[in-house]
Amino acid sequence: MARRPEVFVRPLTMEEGRKPQRITRSAKDPIKLRRAIVVMMSGQGQSVPDVTSLMQVSDYVRDVIHAFNEKGFDALDPKWSGGRPRAISERVREHICLIATTVPAEWGITGHSTWSLRTLAEHLISRGVVVALSREHLRRILRAGGVSRQTTTTWKAFTDPGCIAKMQRVLELYDHPPADGRVICLDEFGPLNLVPRRGKRWRPAGALAGREAVCDRRQLLAAQTSPGPGLGGRQRC
Numbered sequence: 001m002a003r004r005p006e007v008f009v010r011p012l013t014m015e016e017g018r019k020p021q022r023i024t025r026s027a028k029d030p031i032k033l034r035r036a037i038v039v040m041m042s043g044q045g046q047s048v049p050d051v052t053s054l055m056q057v058s059d060y061v062r063d064v065i066h067a068f069n070e071k072g073f074d075a076l077d078p079k080w081s082g083g084r085p086r087a088i089s090e091r092v093r094e095h096i097c098l099i100a101t102t103v104p105a106e107w108g109i110t111g112h113s114t115w116s117l118r119t120l121a122e123h124l125i126s127r128g129v130v131v132a133l134s135r136e137h138l139r140r141i142l143r144a145g146g147v148s149r150q151t152t153t154t155w156k157a158f159t160d161p162g163c164i165a166k167m168q169r170v171l172e173l174y175d176h177p178p179a180d181g182r183v184i185c186l187d188e189f190g191p192l193n194l195v196p197r198r199g200k201r202w203r204p205a206g207a208l209a210g211r212e213a214v215c216d217r218r219q220l221l222a223a224q225t226s227p228g229p230g231l232g233g234r235q236r237c
Helices: 016-025 029-041 048-055 062-077 090-100 117-126 135-144 163-175
Strands: 147-151 154-155 184-189 200-204 209-210 219-225
Touching: 016 062, 016 184, 029 048, 048 062, 090 117, 090 135, 117 135, 147 184, 184 200
Parallel strands: 154 209
Antiparallel strands: 147 200, 184 219
């Protein structure tokens, strides 16, 4: 069998000779890095068998050299084909993100206050939205769609339109109690079993969820008096 003729890259200028070296120091893509090494070694006079032995590849070295001689340094950049087409279309992905921002009760599912990845995947499969879907794939779809799992916040809204004026009056009495009398303060505290608990649910990224903390029952906790005649300080009962 006759020996295959040697193949080398075309003659390089001084600037072109430096470029593969810069690429080998800065390239983050492994394909571009390997191609730059092949061009650099071939430009230094290394034969194809020597480069092949060093890089542990077969006809890859010859293909890179031929491509470089035809296209120049553009041949070093990998041309990604994108792989196989997505099994889940963009429209279905948007629909999945929309369902994730709802609650299971809206779909007639009881026993769950919010979606878990497993529950949501099973719901999507049972409704025929997708044929199959792993939890990790679902996680990536939600992340790409800008949907994240967030903790809800709670607050208690004032229902009395005169609440601010009353609050200012109470604070004024605290700071400036009357010299000829006492200030008696009564406070209320809701039972612990009615304290609202923060939950988690899937929401669009950056949009913090919230719900009003509604408690209907109250109980008397303490009373307090301000300094008055014959008292050295406030008293609590």
